[in-house]
Amino acid sequence: MTRSVTDGAHRPLTTWFDRPSPLAGPDRRAFMKAGALGVAIGPASAGALAQTSRAELDSYQPIFFAAAEWAFILAACARLIPSEGEGPGALEAHVPIFLDRDLAGPYGRGEDWHMGGPHDPNAPEALGFQSPLTPAQLFRASIAEVDAMCARAFGSPFAGLDAARQETTLKFLEAGKPGLRPELRDFFSMLWRNVREGYFSDPRHGGNRGMMAWRHIGFPGARGAFREWADQHDREYPLGPVSIAGERS
């Protein structure tokens, strides 16, 4: 069903996947929506994909996080985007794998950031990130501090708490009370931002397994060619996502 796009010398770059025809009838749309195009990962197989992805996560060997840190990350991800309900949780979407790879790489080292001193971690928050710690250092120190706080308050590190106490802990962290030391004050906002990044970014970065998060919301990924949809108003877009590597879902 693949056809090439030939309507303009300047549009050679998006030819290798199908584009929806503006004239397509409901039958064609329903057909495409059911995942009949490309590699079928239709709704019927979503449950199977979720099971596969959890098995993959279970066998993943972290390259950045130590065992106790990994337990924290798995538990925090499960609370931030839970598996229950419609759509993938952070675990099915491999967000922990994304975080592990991200913190082991340039982001974790703060390679793009200005890290030179002097530092004033007590500065007004509106003046931005002022910690002397790289994201990797900040995550390590914060997880240790949160685990120690949980052990003092509840007798167990974060991962060993029940879901309600984990949620309570995250809510307190989000509100800044009990506060982590000033160098770590951005931990919750960074964690939650990085979790969302892993959930919604292209699968090449390690998360969004099988583009499950894109399917959940209806984002078509890297298709990059919607000219004929600009003036088709109030119609649901029928095609599933495409990744940068060319996977379809």
Added chain:
Amino acid sequence: MARRERKADAVIVGLGWTGSILAMELAQAGLDVLALERGPDRSTVPDFAYPKMLDELTYGVRYGLMSRPRDSTLTIRRTRDETALPYRVLGSFLPGEGVGGAGVHWNGHTWRAMPEELRLRSYVAERFGESVIPDGMTIQDWGVSYDELEPHYDRFEYLCGISGQAGNVGGVIQPGGNPFEGRRARPYPLPPLPPTLNCMMFEKTAREAGYHPFPMPSANASGAWVNEYGMQLGPCNFCGFCERFGCINYSKASPQTCVLDALKRKPNFRYRVKCDVLRVEKARDGRSAAGVTYVDERGEEVFQPADLVILAAYAYHNVHLLLLSGIGAPYDPVAGTGVVGRNYAYQMNGSTTLFFKDRHFNPFVGAGSNAMVIDDFAINRIDFAREGFIGGSYISSGQFNGQPIRSMVLPSGVPGWGAGWKKGVKDWYGRSMSIGSHGSNMSYRDCYLDLDPTYVDRYGRPMLRMTFDWKRNDIRMTQFMRSKIEPLAKGMQPTSWRSGFKGDGARYDVRPYQTTHNVGGAVMGTDPRTSTLNRYLQCWDAHNVFVMGASAFPQNIQYNPTGTVGALAYWAAKALREDYLRFPRPLT
């Protein structure tokens, strides 16, 4: 001792929009032109090629095409009694880097300033009296009129193949355009882009309210275009990866798509990348420059002699270079003396998001300049004496992208994380549109740029220091826009809506992205006591140094700056070609 290179007729610092235009104009005039770019070389292929460019994380969130704070940043504080701290992580604004500069990753909104904005102080004084200008506000005239700039706006728009609907051609108001714009000699080169659902809904509501909607003037081409340099653009395909991305499709006007390939064919043009200019070297005569000193890719210091120096870096980098070079007297906000660093300004924006539970907006169907606009509350439409502020905004509804990390807007009441968030993103992704205001920001005595006393960059130079905060005048302006936008939003009967406008006491926060419209600091004008540049963008204190870019704006206009930056570049190029090069001297 710096290595000395062969002399160039003209050296250009920075190869973005203005550097490319000036290089082309001066090369056409026969000069031996050398451009120095501190970042890497970049071309549509391979650097912006599909599919790797459509990566939200790498480019949209981690700023893969932007200047890295590790390499170059500045310090920021809100008030003079605060200690400025480094802008360590990009947030509020995103300076570009590399060949093409920020012209690679803009959205393409291409506006002209209003005639009144270019003579703002005179306009306010004549119309409402000097007494409406609050204490500490330092607005001034630009020294160039709209009529003088009109041919240069025209030239930049035809360079870029702008898609739009003119509102005033030769004094005749055109249906479907902006009836409040300055008169233009001819229509836009291309017709408007096709409008998405949000644009149609906003247009209908605005028209019913008695306003005058028109399509955003767009540097995303609606059709094929060939410009004066023979560069070709193809029609935008609404890929939804525009701002923060290079165009995969040769559709967004940029130095790459509009100038550079033609420029590189000129034998009298050369450029060097990864060459970071440290300073402009003053000549022995005390009234001109001898060239620039830069650090090349290997870390070697190089002196590049030149008869003409064009600063075409990003706005505040131009100011930094002037301060480090000792060209022009540094501004002193206490004494009110000096000029370099004076009148830094930003942009005052706000928006209301409308949620419709049954609508399909398909937000990923986006183009950087896909928007419907009203200009009924522009600077020349508001009674400043009655409203108690000076300024204006355009109001628009755009759909630029549906990237889920950075463009996920949720209604009030949806939890910030957890099961409710997961349900919320499914329920509400693609169910919202926004109406935004994009407004002016006045200049003030205590909003300025100078050298930081503590922090140094990787070469040991003092960092630039920004002192900036929001002021009551501009907060009143944005609250006025809110009072106009919210009734429109309610009238559209959304399921729910939420607003984000700065309110009383709002302070500048460097963390959330706001806009990369940083202006001023090396402003143009007619009085060397209040401007760094004369009306031809020539330094008062060094006649062979010309400074391009939005650093020349004496205060910020209510529009996106690029159209005016492009027009000023052609205006300065004309003065150089037709006057200065024949007889190098201070132009008057």
